[in-house]
Amino acid sequence: MTYAQDTRPLLNRRLAEFGTTIFAEMSALAVRTGAVNLGQGFPDTDGPESVREAAVRALRDGHGNQYPPGPGVPELREAVAEHQQRFYGRTVDPDTEVLVTAGATEAIAASLLALVEPGDEVIALEPYYDSYAAAVAMAGGTRVPVTLRPAEEPDGTRRFRLDLDELRDAVTDRTRLILLNTPHNPTGTVLTREELAAVAELCVERDLLAVTDEVYEHLVFEGEHLPLASFPGMRERTVTIGSAGKTFSFTGWKVGWVTGTAPLVAAVRSAKQYLTFVSAGPFQYAVAEALRLPDSHFDGLREDHRAKRDLLTRGLADAGFGVFRTAGTYFVTADIRPLGAEDGTAFCLSLPERCGVVAVPTQVFYDHEREGAPFVRFAFCKRDEVLRDAVGRLKSGLS
Ligand SMILES: Cc1ncc(COP(=O)(O)O)c(C=O)c1O
Numbered sequence: 001m002t003y004a005q006d007t008r009p010l011l012n013r014r015l016a017e018f019g020t021t022i023f024a025e026m027s028a029l030a031v032r033t034g035a036v037n038l039g040q041g042f043p044d045t046d047g048p049e050s051v052r053e054a055a056v057r058a059l060r061d062g063h064g065n066q067y068p069p070g071p072g073v074p075e076l077r078e079a080v081a082e083h084q085q086r087f088y089g090r091t092v093d094p095d096t097e098v099l100v101t102a103g104a105t106e107a108i109a110a111s112l113l114a115l116v117e118p119g120d121e122v123i124a125l126e127p128y129y130d131s132y133a134a135a136v137a138m139a140g141g142t143r144v145p146v147t148l149r150p151a152e153e154p155d156g157t158r159r160f161r162l163d164l165d166e167l168r169d170a171v172t173d174r175t176r177l178i179l180l181n182t183p184h185n186p187t188g189t190v191l192t193r194e195e196l197a198a199v200a201e202l203c204v205e206r207d208l209l210a211v212t213d214e215v216y217e218h219l220v221f222e223g224e225h226l227p228l229a230s231f232p233g234m235r236e237r238t239v240t241i242g243s244a245g246k247t248f249s250f251t252g253w254k255v256g257w258v259t260g261t262a263p264l265v266a267a268v269r270s271a272k273q274y275l276t277f278v279s280a281g282p283f284q285y286a287v288a289e290a291l292r293l294p295d296s297h298f299d300g301l302r303e304d305h306r307a308k309r310d311l312l313t314r315g316l317a318d319a320g321f322g323v324f325r326t327a328g329t330y331f332v333t334a335d336i337r338p339l340g341a342e343d344g345t346a347f348c349l350s351l352p353e354r355c356g357v358v359a360v361p362t363q364v365f366y367d368h369e370r371e372g373a374p375f376v377r378f379a380f381c382k383r384d385e386v387l388r389d390a391v392g393r394l395k396s397g398l399s
Pocket of ligand 1: 041102103104105106129181185213215243244245251254255256
């Protein structure tokens with residue numbers, strides 16, 4: 001006998017709108033068609049050998065093979081605090097102001113579950129990383145998108161820009177927090193000092209919390225990464241999220257962290273302890289070593305990815321796309337209208353057959369789907385020969 005799904009669906013109402021993620025769908029399409037997958041943002045080369053060896057050593061030496069402490073192993077919490085000091089001059093207490101999580105994804109979910117009551121509004125920049133909407137829904141909150149819009153910069157390039165008036169207008173008496181992401185996935189925008197200062201002023205003026213997803217902090221090619229928590233009045237109201245996945249090219253390890261004041265971190269920990277309780281132990285020791293790598297690692301990662309960004313940006317432009325300037329992240333957003341297309345979803349569904357390349361329609365990251373209809377996202381965190389192959393396929397397939 002089967003369960004009578006027509007009387008009551010299995011998936012609860014809060015999550016009903018979130019089926020499988022677009023990444024699973026597009027990656028399956030890539031496998032089925034043998035296409036080059038520039039859809040999902042994971043590197044096809046592993047991170048530093050020394051960090052991998054540190055994980056093996058931890059496993060062998062019995063470090064972290066049993067439940068590590070709930071807040072994370074002290075070695076990693078200290079390394080996270082040192083990293084904040086080293087790169088941003090922020091002083092963070094490793095004992096009370098750091099929490100290790102199962103990737104940034106858990107940090108985002110735990111932060112929202114901890115800080116949001118049903119009925120609270122959460123402002124997020126649209127298009128947004130796909131877990132945000134689901135995490136707000138799981139917390140019973142209401143998401144309020146503020147759309148990043150393409151704009152021309154003084155140097156003639158195009159980038160997605162935050163409209164500060166629109167952000168201000170989105171705040172109501174029910175707004176609890178702003179969920180910010182910079183460097184921004186999928187648009188590749190890095191919020192400027194002026195934009196962040198305005199966000200900070202608004203948070204202070206309206207007494208809002210902020211949760212900032214900074215997983216691409218070391219992948220900034222233009223401008224600089226500025227943590228929102230370092231702006232006046234923001235330390236006491238900001239939860240800052242980081243992850244080893246992108247900074248060390250080990251996305252499968254799922255080690256992330258939260259920093260914030262002791263009361264904020266304690267609140268997030270309350271939610272986290274009933275999600276995963278702790279994250280994988282041996283990897284925490286390895287990530288502690290990784291965070292202490294010399295500057296050459298962080299500079300090398302950035303310069304490597306800058307070259308990849310340039311390769312893909314040029315290739316997409318040569319293939320006929322309109323291309324936005326990527327200031328940070330793993331991604332280039334392209335406009336399909338110069339190719340005579342309008343609907344990114346239809347375009348991406350046909351691209352594997354047509355060109356043997358997979359991309360993601362940016363539309364799926366919007367509530368206002370029409371705003372994102374003509375945009376598609378390509379990941380460049382791949383080997384150069386893979387990018388060259390993809391660009392060649394696009395050029396011949398679209399001509
Ligand atoms: C903006 C953003 N936040 C969070 C994550 C997830 O990070 P993690 O793998 O550490 O959970 C990603 C991964 O693609 C991302 O792009």
